[in-house]
Amino acid sequence: MRFWIGIDDTDSSKGMCTTYLSVIIMEELEKARMKVEGFPRLIRLNPTIPYKTRGNGAVSFLVKGDLQEAYEITKNCMETYSMLEDEKTNPGAVFVEVNNKAMNYLHNFAVKAVKDVVSMDQALFIIGKFMIPHIKMKLGRGLIGALASVGLELYDYTLELLAYRKPERFGTERDYDKESFFRADSETYPLTWDTVDWHNDVVVAVPSSPDPVLYGIRGDSLEAIERASKIVITEEVDKRQFFITNQGTDMHIIDENEVNEVENYHSYRLRGTVVEKPYDIEGGHVFFTIETKFGRIKCAAFEPTKQFRDVIRKLEIGDLIDVYGSVKRETVNLEKINVLNLAEVYKMENPTCPVCGKKMESAGRGQGYRCRKCKTKAEDKIKVKVERSIEEGFYEVPPCARRHLSKPLVRMDVEKKHVFR
Ligand SMILES: [Zn+2]
CATH class of the missing domain: 3.90.600.20 (Glycinamide Ribonucleotide Synthetase; Chain A, domain 4)
Known part of the structure; x- marks a missing residue:
């Protein structure tokens, strides 16, 4: 018999890791003469889910062997190694036969678990409808990730x-x-x-x-x-x-064309024009606002994004950009941007003397400008185009600030990109 084992939420901030527990389970299954086929899959789910503090990663692997025996082995390992004393740790595991019709449901369920929010009820519904053997410990919230890790199709990986x-x-x-x-x-x-x-x-x-x-x-x-x-x-x-x-694939990103509104706890690509110049707040976080088809949206480059903030600080009102990132508290936490069109920026300067080429001085309030030396005069200040210190193209946060799911520019087949390495 061939079946997928999916497992999630066995670790806590104090220790363990679902990938490690999976390796132990795979070793035990092989000791019991079962075969794990191919590589296990580490699936990162929606990174903004509020009750998940760590990487939100679930694991699945394909097994050839006896399901009942695999169930017992998995249960023993989970009971031995899961961080059950942590209230946020609520392990779950599922055992889905490869020809179970649940697989058709699980593809969509999995996409939703990566991009959106899935409830425990939806997970339990699928488990009940298709009679999926499962292990639910404490609240069993890990069942959501366990199912998703089994069902996700990896078009990019x-x-x-x-x-x-x-x-x-x-x-x-x-x-x-x-x-x-x-x-x-x-x-x-x-x-x-x-x-x-x-x-x-x-x-x-x-x-x-x-x-x-x-x-x-x-x-x-x-x-x-x-x-x-x-x-x-x-x-x-x-x-x-x-x-x-699915790390480094941008699978969590919802394109603005797919939706009618922007919601918290989701990640997007949004197009907008800068309508408020970037400004720093205490702690080195940088904020600005863009006008999108959904209205005005605040964007943030937080302190841990390091030199990426220097790019953001160079944005000016009128710049057309695409932003990529997760929305929390009505604010896009930037993972990368694509500068599509830089606005022309001007500043007002004193006029230049047509004779000697030096800057004129004010001739007094309401008196216009003059060159002291040549006695030339001019009425008004002149408009001078400011040279922009930023180029068009993609910019990303540095590796030390990268989210698991964010696609690094080095993987992106785009013409203009500025890779932070
Ligand atoms: Zn002059």
């Missing part, structure tokens, strides 16, 4: 190699050679990306959370990721696993 630590090292500081990650990036970019952030001098591949992950290398090429993983120097790797993912 990327890869991630996750390396895990020795269990006795969990919670301690990660021991690794920073420079080796920069070298791995130099030698494999752009087939791998977001391993490091050169500008901000950060190793992005190594998390700082207390979970079992030692590092994760992302990219589009299995071979390049393998090569990068051989370059990096770290403490001992206990387990490693490739995942097929």
